Amino acid sequence: VTTEAEQIAQLMKRSKISMSVLLDALSSEQSTFAAVDEPADSGLPFITRLVDSPIQVTGRLGLDGVWRLSTCVVSVAAEHEADAEINAADSIDEDLFVIVDGIDERMIKFVIPRVVADEAMADEVRAVLLRRLAASRFGSTIH
Amino acid sequence: MSELDKLRRLAASPELYRAALALGGEFYRLLGAARTSEEIPAAELKAAFARDLESLLDGLRLDSGRTTP
Numbered sequence: 001v002t003t004e005a006e007q008i009a010q011l012m013k014r015s016k017i018s019m020s021v022l023l024d025a026l027s028s029e030q031s032t033f034a035a036v037d038e039p040a041d042s043g044l045p046f047i048t049r050l051v052d053s054p055i056q057v058t059g060r061l062g063l064d065g066v067w068r069l070s071t072c073v074v075s076v077a078a079e080h081e082a083d084a085e086i087n088a089a090d091s092i093d094e095d096l097f098v099i100v101d102g103i104d105e106r107m108i109k110f111v112i113p114r115v116v117a118d119e120a121m122a123d124e125v126r127a128v129l130l131r132r133l134a135a136s137r138f139g140s141t142i143h
Numbered sequence: 144m145s146e147l148d149k150l151r152r153l154a155a156s157p158e159l160y161r162a163a164l165a166l167g168g169e170f171y172r173l174l175g176a177a178r179t180s181e182e183i184p185a186a187e188l189k190a191a192f193a194r195d196l197e198s199l200l201d202g203l204r205l206d207s208g209r210t211t212p
Contacts, residue, residue, distance in 0.1 A: 003161070005158045006162070006165055008162035013166065019153075019166060020173060020176075026152070027144050
């Protein structure tokens with residue numbers, strides 16, 4: 001059985017991110033986030049896991065200690081499925097470092113207005129997103 | 144973020160601490176870097192980290208004026 005710590009270690013080893021760089025990055029005051037440079041083949045891949053956020057963000061922590069974003073996942077699960085969804089999110093993803101620090105909240109707040117303004121988003125997805133945003137503490141970020 | 148702050152951050156996150164140990168010495172590199180840059184509060188670290196580190200910490204020159212026996 002691989003523990004969460006071992007998986008984190010494997011991810012860091014694979015991405016050549018040192019613990020020192022990761023600790024610095026987790027404590028950084030970064031509040032704006034550029035897109036991941038393509039091709040995105042270096043750095044530590046991560047995903048946010050704020051249980052009360054209707055979106056999750058993926059990206060990479062670069063070797064320079066800068067967080068960059070790649071995708072935003074909008075959950076369209078029905079409200080009654082929210083608990084199951086949260087439980088699923090609790091499982092360890094072998095390929096992604098799960099951020100559990102304050103930097104993830106800044107990422108979510110940075111991304112939400114941009115996601116809401118995305119004209120390519122399907123109307124039904126936007127409706128679910130707006131409803132879930134309004135019910136969350138992130139609702140104020142769209143006003 | 145100072146090296147000591149990084150150690151404190153590790154102490155607050157068991158997963159990251161264990162990952163640092165699993166990374167073949169990352170924790171000890173941080174500890175070594177902290178030793179050379181500032182005085183390490185031994186009691187704080189002993190309380191924060193696992194018991195298996197007590198012998199290691201005991202063997203280092205930590206608090207001011209204290210040396211390895």
